[in-house]
Amino acid sequence: MIPLGSEGPDGAVSYEHCFVGSxxxxxxxxxxSMKVTLANVWHPIGGISIFDLNEGRYLFRLYHKVDVDRIEAGGSWTFKSHLLVMHRLRGREDPMVSLVTIDF
Structure with a gap:
């Protein structure tokens, strides 16, 4: 078992400071290669963990709000010319949320 989110005071999993993307x-x-490249490009001050959720979906867990805000505001992200569709998770939101839009 890999703890993808952080455990809150009530024992429930929280995805604060997380993005899900495809x-x-x-x-x-x-x-x-994608993990190393994005960690180098984003260079988060608090660190990053990237998990493969299968079916082409990834969970990006950051450890500082400043990093989350900067990456979210940083615009469209790509890896090897493939656009990354991302959604910022809020609280206990399901990481299998639909990824159908992207802001430019």
Whole structure:
């Protein structure tokens, strides 16, 4: 079992400071390469953990609100020219939320 979210005071899992995302591509993504590349590009001051949720979906867990705000405001993100569709999770929101829109 991998703790994808953080446990709140009531024992429930919270996804505060998390994004869920998927790349617009019909081919697979090299997960280790993507993790290293995005960590280097985003360079979060509080660190980052990236989990493969399967079916082309990834959970990005950051450890500082400043990093979350900066990445969210930073615009459209890509990896090897594949657009990353991201959604910022709030509280206990399900990470399997529908990813159908992106703000430019």
């Amino acid at each position: 790349f617009l591509t019909s081919s697979g993504i090299n997960f280790p």
